Amino acid sequence: MSRWPRVVLFGDSLTQRSSHPNGWATHIAQQLQRQCDVLNRGFSGYNTDHAIQFLSKIIDAKLLQDVVFITIFFGANDAVLPECYTKQHVPVDRYQTNLVKIVEHFQSLGITSEKIILIAPPPVDAELRAKDLLESGDKPCLDRINDATIEYAKACVKVANSKKCRVIDLFTLMINKHLPTYLNDGLHFSDEGNSLLASELSTHVKELTKELDMNLPDWKDLCGVE
Template sequence: MISWPLVILFGDSITQFAFEANGWGSALSSKLVRKCDVLNRGLSGYNTRWAKYILPKLITSAQAENTVALTIFFGANDCSLQDENPQQHVPLEEYTDNLKTMIHYLKSVGITPDKIILITPPPLHEASWEKQCILKGCKLNRHNNITGEYAKACTQVAQEYGADVVDLWNLMQEGSQDYTVYLSDGLHLSDEGNQFVESKLWPILEEKVGTLPFILPYWNDVDNENPESCLFSNTTKTED
């Protein structure tokens, strides 16, 4: 069997939607075609309380051997207000512990912190998200400043364990820029937001997988006189 290395995207709806048109996940998959399989393991509406139980069922030690990078992208649901959204809310301290638990599990199966990329929740635009909440018959159930506290905790966990981190909450608001262009509804990503995530994530990911070979020879290098031997001779070439 020909085995493709794995890049696994683990997160909530922002990850689940990453393979939609113009999504950040599909952009990464396109860049890594013939080098890695990019697996989307996004779970819309999920938080770290549930994710820490699911992760061992998604990634076994056998699968971990072929995993070259993994993103953990939770927090947008965890930071929900307890009074308004108790189903998804996870207290800040527990959120922090849950991220650590997931990293410990990954280490136990051989996915070291240098292969892990944590991604913080993006900023929340309260006025836009409040409209969505009202349409669903509820009150505003998140605040941007609280989202920022979860983003800070995520960053601190990454630093503690030596993992990479993409701090979307700060990056999208850097220089007091209008971050609303990155959001489609105040919470989820717009096309511009997807492009932004991909642009910040790719340089980190490229360092981890950039030297991986092109799987199977470039078509013009296949020897028509002896194709079978040529195809499996480990010859690689970067496609023009």
């Protein structure tokens, strides 16, 4: 084996934070021990405009060598309400176009649609989000609502279907659940939220890595232990 197989996770803070203890990336890394390196390319606060701006610098052909799959997880920041002070809002039509550009960038570098997993943005818990913003000292502007986020989730699923990629519709999976269980601040995942996404990803991970052997011989084989 000339290079170690790898997985690339690309997204915003919901990806950046996923390498924390009990994060969904940590679950995936545990699942793939001695099979793949798991590379976290999450950028807190980024929307798809930002991702497009730095795409060729963040993920190039060299990084994608021997990639077994890649996740694309944006939308939580794009869906910020346009009147909000953060200026992170990206209109849903441009968000959809940006996702297509991201997918096509990876495809141009040799990543097939089968190896691309889009993840739709999850719902928000408005009460928890408002409380967190108040406690953090930010301006009292409720920046995200589910009536807006659902449109971004739909757009993400639409792109995945049109480009024949894999997709996890996290919004639909979570919207009827008790959101405070899965979101610790109304936006970011609790341990339970991380476990939920990791579980949904697990089936895709198994399918995409089933041909991979454990890297390097077992120690018992090296020592001649029967």
